[in-house]
Structure formats: structure tokens, C-alpha cells
Amino acid sequence: MQFSTFQKNLDDWQGASLIFGVVEEEIESQLENIKFVVDPKLLLKKFTAKKFKGEKGGILNFEFLGQKLDTLIVIGLGKSKDLNKNDIKNSIGNLIRKIVDINEKISILLPWELINSQLEIHNLAESARLSAYKDNRFNKKKDENRVLKEIEFLNLKKFEDISFEETEDICEGVELARRLVAAPPNSLTPKKMSIIASQIGKDHCLEVKILDAKECEDLGMGAYLAVAKGSDLESKFIHLTLKAEGPIKEKIALVGKGLTFDSGGYNLKVGASQIEMMKYDMGGSAAVLGAAKALGAIKPKGLEIHFIVAACENMINGSAVHPGDVVKASNGKTIEINNTDAEGRLTLADALTYASNLKPDSIIDLATLTGAIVVALGNDVAGFWSNNNDLANDLKKASAEAGEELWQMPLQKSYKEGLKSHIADMKNTGPRAGGSITAALFLEEFFHEDIKWAHIDIAGTCWTDKNKGINPSGATGFGVKTLVQWIKNK
Ligand code: BES
Ligand code: MG
Numbered sequence: 232m233q234f235s236t237f238q239k240n241l242d243d244w245q246g247a248s249l250i251f252g253v254v255e256e257e258i259e260s261q262l263e264n265i266k267f268v269v270d271p272k273l274l275l276k277k278f279t280a281k282k283f284k285g286e287k288g289g290i291l292n293f294e295f296l297g298q299k300l301d302t303l304i305v306i307g308l309g310k311s312k313d314l315n316k317n318d319i320k321n322s323i324g325n326l327i328r329k330i331v332d333i334n335e336k337i338s339i340l341l342p343w344e345l346i347n348s349q350l351e352i353h354n355l356a357e358s359a360r361l362s363a364y365k366d367n368r369f370n371k372k373k374d375e376n377r378v379l380k381e382i383e384f385l386n387l388k389k390f391e392d393i394s395f396e397e398t399e400d401i402c403e404g405v406e407l408a409r410r411l412v413a414a415p416p417n418s419l420t421p422k423k424m425s426i427i428a429s430q431i432g433k434d435h436c437l438e439v440k441i442l443d444a445k446e447c448e449d450l451g452m453g454a455y456l457a458v459a460k461g462s463d464l465e466s467k468f469i470h471l472t473l474k475a476e477g478p479i480k481e482k483i484a485l486v487g488k489g490l491t492f493d494s495g496g497y498n499l500k501v502g503a504s505q506i507e508m509m510k511y512d513m514g515g516s517a518a519v520l521g522a523a524k525a526l527g528a529i530k531p532k533g534l535e536i537h538f539i540v541a542a543c544e545n546m547i548n549g550s551a552v553h554p555g556d557v558v559k560a561s562n563g564k565t566i567e568i569n570n571t572d573a574e575g576r577l578t579l580a581d582a583l584t585y586a587s588n589l590k591p592d593s594i595i596d597l598a599t600l601t602g603a604i605v606v607a608l609g610n611d612v613a614g615f616w617s618n619n620n621d622l623a624n625d626l627k628k629a630s631a632e633a634g635e636e637l638w639q640m641p642l643q644k645s646y647k648e649g650l651k652s653h654i655a656d657m658k659n660t661g662p663r664a665g666g667s668i669t670a671a672l673f674l675e676e677f678f679h680e681d682i683k684w685a686h687i688d689i690a691g692t693c694w695t696d697k698n699k700g701i702n703p704s705g706a707t708g709f710g711v712k713t714l715v716q717w718i719k720n721k
């Protein structure tokens with residue numbers, strides 16, 4: 232899908248569907264802006280008849296059989312002083328989802344004078360496209376062509392030379408992440424993930440390294456391999472490197488949890504633990520690979536960025552890890568696996584050690600790590616932890632700009648007590664209370680303390696059961712936009 236602008240004289244414009252946003256005051260003067268398709272006086276009469284004043288959430292639909300336009304959809308944006316860019320994005324998103332199957336092109340005309348920056352326009356474009364996303368890969372519509380092909384912005388005079396190239400790259404990244412997360416576990420295996428990663432590498436000139444189990448064993452990755460042992464599928468350790476041409480100012484590692492399925496292992500997921508949804512336990516790696524695709528296209532200057540995923544499945548067979556096993560991670564620390572369902576942190580232990588050995592300035596990991604974060608923050612907000620205030624602030628800023636919500640959680644040192652083991656250097660699971668915090672504290676044991684680090688627990692945000700704002704029901708692709716924005720801000 233493409234973005235375009237129409238900056239010429241509006242009298243020369245033609246289209247099929249036009250979304251026209253109005254705020255709640257001075258309706259008459261706003262209607263002057265649409266006189267190129269409809270008589271403002273006539274429209275004002277209709278508004279009055281339908282008691283529409285531009286209030287937030289209000290929608291009016293008009294069918295024309297004129298030569299210039301088929302459908303005009305007027306959306307109310309509420310009072311201009313309360314105008315909130317998330318509200319605009321969400322109302323456009325909800326609307327576009329309804330008409331995506333009808334129109335090849337949707338045009339948008341908003342009170343641009345109330346929109347302050349290119350970033351907001353880019354966000355709006357992103358939201359429009361991401362709301363229209365559909366996934367028919369696994370049903371009988373799979374060969375149907377999508378109807379909506381173009382989103383056009385009218386009269387963006389204020390931003391004459393705006394380009395949407397990077398917005399398209401970011402959307403591609405988010406959409407890839409959504410496809411990966413939504414793919415069932417018999418389709419997206421660790422091997423398939425490694426093939427997709429290699430393809431990203433090929434397409435965008437990234438260095439590709441895929442390690443099999445034997446190579447990981449040689450590196451001493453006993454924690455990651457313990458998780459993979461119960462699966463009949465090969466594990467794949469994925470490492471992509473995107474290196475800018477010229478001098479490198481900063482080295483970054485992005486690490487994602489990549490469990491293509493999490494049964495819980497011998498601590499099997501039972502009852503309400505939603506075992507059937509655990510295909511999305513690779514949401515962190517999907518965000519990292521989505522970011523790799525987007526950044527591979529954007530090619531940020533002065534940076535060396537590593538994308539790392541220790542992909543595998545958590546399953547049960549005769550060689551699966553026992554609850555109570557002690558394993559050794561590649562940094563030499565031993566771990567008593569008192570719960571096989573806390574497997575993500577075991578894979579991340581070796582992935583973080585590997586990242587740490589690359590000596591980056593900062594590491595960000597993303598993971599669907601704990602049910603506890605879903606209890607704490609619900610499905611709209613992801614929790615994050617960091618050992619560095621500058622990094623934490625930069626992440627907060629990036630996520631706000633990207634429109635993904637993050638909430639900082641404490642690295643409460645006193646809770647380390649909960650990870651003490653009688654037999655090994657640590658256990659993988661602490662008490663129920665503060666479960667997402669002990670998980671973060673566990674991760675902190677696996678990289679050099681001088682490295683700036685942040686961990687984002689996306690267990691609640693990587694999936695939505697219902698259409699919500701810019702996210703159609705299903706995989707959200709959460710994390711891609713924040714990662715890319717954080718890198719772009721550098
Ligand atoms: N993948 C799960 C976490 C999860 C739960 C993600 C719900 C999305 C929705 C993770 O591997 C897990 O099972 N965590 C356990 C940890 C516990 C055993 C300490 C959990 O949260 O129950
Ligand atoms: Mg688990």
C-alpha cells in the first residue's frame with residue numbers, strides 16, 4: 232500500500248472516498264475547505280438536520296453520485312483545544328477498517344493547521360495503513376487481492392516536501408512482525424524464522440549468521456539448549472548485523488525472545504494459561520526482526536546494530552528438561568530450573584551473553600516474558616526495566632513518539648533473594664509476587680554491567696483479541712515502532 236499527497240489546486244481533484252475531519256467549533260468556516268466537492272451550505276444543512284457539531288467520535292456518511300466523489304465521510308474530532316493525536320489516529324483507524332474492502336484509494340483531509348509536525352502526519356499515515364492490515368494467509372481468501380492500495384492526503388500545504396518513504400519501511404516492519412506472531416506454530420518453526428531472517432539479510436545487505444544446536448553447544452549455551460531439548464524441531468540461533476558505511480559512533484544489540492511455541496514443558500500450561508495462544512511467544516523476536524527489516528531499508532548512519540534471536544520451542548519428550556535440572560549458561564553461571572515454564576529467560580540468558588560479548592553500548596531485549604506483567608499493566612501498556620536513566624528516558628520519548636505505551640518498572644534489588652538456589656548459582660523462577668520483576672532481575676545476570684540495558688515485557692501487548700485503535704484483532708507488531716524511533720532519534 233502506498234501513501235501519496237495531492238498538493239495541487241483542489242478544484243482539479245477527483246477521488247472515490249474522502250474522509251473529512253472537523254473540530255467542534257466554527258463549523259461554517261471549516262466547511263469552506265471542502266467546497267471543491269460539495270456546497271458548504273448544503274452540507275451545513277445536513278449537519279444541522281443530523282445534529283452533528285463535530286463532536287468527538289461523531290461520524291456522518293454521504294453518498295454522492297457526482298463526478299468528483301462517491302462517498303464523503305465526515306468525522307468529528309471534538310474541541311480543538313482537546314485535540315489528541317491518538318484520538319485522531321484511533322478514529323481514522325476504526326473508520327478505515329470498515330471501508331478497506333470497498334475502496335482502492337482513500338483520501339484524507341483534516342484541519343492540518345492543528346497538526347504541528349511531520350512526525351504527527353507520519354504517525355497518522357502509519358495508523359491508517361496499519362489499521363487496514365488484514366491477514367488471510369491461512370484461509371480461503373488467501374489469493375484475493377487487497378482492495379485498498381493507496382492512502383492520499385489532500386492539501387498538506389504546511390508540509391510541502393513531506394516524504395512517506397520511511398513510514399512505508401516502518402509499516403513493512405510492523406506488518407512482518409504481525410505476520411510472524413500470528414503464524415501458527417506448525418507454520419512458523421525456528422527454522423522458518425531463520426529462513427525469514429536470512430531473507431531480510433539478503434534483501435537489505437545485513438550480515439547473516441545462523442547457529443545450529445551444535446555450534447551453540449560449542450559456545451556453552453546450556454540454558455538455551457536445555458529449553459530446546461524437548462522439541463523435535465531444530466533450534467536456530469539468529470544473528471543479523473546491520474553496519475552503516477563510514478565511521479561507527481555507537482553499537483547496539485536488539486535481542487528478542489523467540490519461542491515459536493511454549494507448552495510450558497513438564498510444568499505444562501494447564502487451566503486458564505492459554506496454551507493454545509503460545510504461538511505468540513516469539514513476539515519479542517518478531518519485533519526485533521520487524522525492526523531489522525525496517526532499519527535495513529532506512530539504513531541509519533553511524534550505527535552498528537545487531538539483531539539476535541535464540542529461537543526454539545518449549546515442548547515435552549523423553550529428553551526434555553526436568554523440573555529441577557541444573558544447567559550452565561554461556562557466561563558460566565549455573566541455573567536450577569525450578570520451573571520449565573520460565574523458559575524465555577533461559578533462552579535470553581544465552582542470547583544476552585552472546586550480545587554482551589559483542590561489546591555493544593546498549594542492549595534492548597523484548598520478550599513475552601511473564602503473565603505477571605499482564606496482570607500488572609493489562610493489554611495496552613508494556614512494562615520496561617532499565618539499568619540506565621538516559622536509556623530509560625530515551626525509550627520513553629521514543630515510545631511516546633511512536634504511539635506505543637511503556638511504563639517503567641523497578642529493578643527492585645531486594646527481590647533478588649527470591650532467585651536464590653540451594654544447589655546452583657540461581658533459580659530461574661522466584662515467588663509469584665513481583666514475578667515480572669524477578670524475571671528482569673534474572674536477565675540482569677547475563678551481560679556486562681557497564682552496558683546500558685533495557686528489557687521490555689510485551690506479554691500483554693503483542694496480541695489483541697478485539698479491534699483496538701490502529702490494531703486489527705490479532706497480532707499487533709508491538710515494539711517495532713518504538714525500536715525504530717529510538718534508533719532514528721540517535
Ligand atoms: N510465555 C510465557 C509468558 C506469557 C504468559 C506470555 C501469558 C503471554 C501471555 C512465559 O514463558 C511463562 O510461561 N511465564 C511464566 C513464568 C512463571 C513460571 C514464573 C508465567 O508468567 O506464568
Ligand atoms: Mg513459559
Ligand code: ZN
Nearest residue numbers: 490493512575
Ligand atoms: Zn514463554
